[in-house]
Amino acid sequence: xxxxxxxxxxxLRILLADDExxxxxxxxxxxxxxxxxxxxxxxxxxxxxxFQKDPNGFDVIISDYNMPEMTxxxxxxxxxxxxxxxxxxxxxxxxxxxxxxxxxxxxxPKPYVIQQLKDAxxxxxxxxxxx
Numbered sequence: 001x002x003x004x005x006x007x008x009x010x011x012l013r014i015l016l017a018d019d020e021x022x023x024x025x026x027x028x029x030x031x032x033x034x035x036x037x038x039x040x041x042x043x044x045x046x047x048x049x050x051f052q053k054d055p056n057g058f059d060v061i062i063s064d065y066n067m068p069e070m071t072x073x074x075x076x077x078x079x080x081x082x083x084x085x086x087x088x089x090x091x092x093x094x095x096x097x098x099x100x101x102x103x104x105x106x107x108x109p110k111p112y113v114i115q116q117l118k119d120a121x122x123x124x125x126x127x128x129x130x131x
Contacts, residue, residue, distance in 0.1 A: 010035030017047035017063040030114050044070025048078055055082050065092030076104050085131055087124035
């Protein structure tokens with residue numbers, strides 16, 4: 001599949017959580033290039049606050065695993081109590097088994113390229129819809 005051609009990606013509202021500013025900026029830029037509408041947060045706690053304010057305001061959550069205040073796994077656990085079928089992507093290679101047990105939709109290894117991000121978003125939405 002050629003990059004930037006998916007009709008499933010444009011317009012998606014994505015909540016991105018990462019404590020590394022470079023990842024947040026790059027992720028937001030790439031998501032915008034893909035036609036998505038990103039919201040970025042600096043850690044799990046800030047992400048949780050965004051989500052609590054509007055649980056239906058996001059189509060996908062992408063979270064780093066290892067963040068201060070609240071890990072990506074802790075964030076996913078909180079999100080799933082409110083919206084169990086929320087497409088949730090953990091960006092890391094460290095938490096694979098934990099993520100799978102929790103029902104996280106997809107694991108995106110870091111560092112990733114644009115096509116991997118696009119594929120992960122599509123996979124997460126598909127997996128959440130069939131869960």
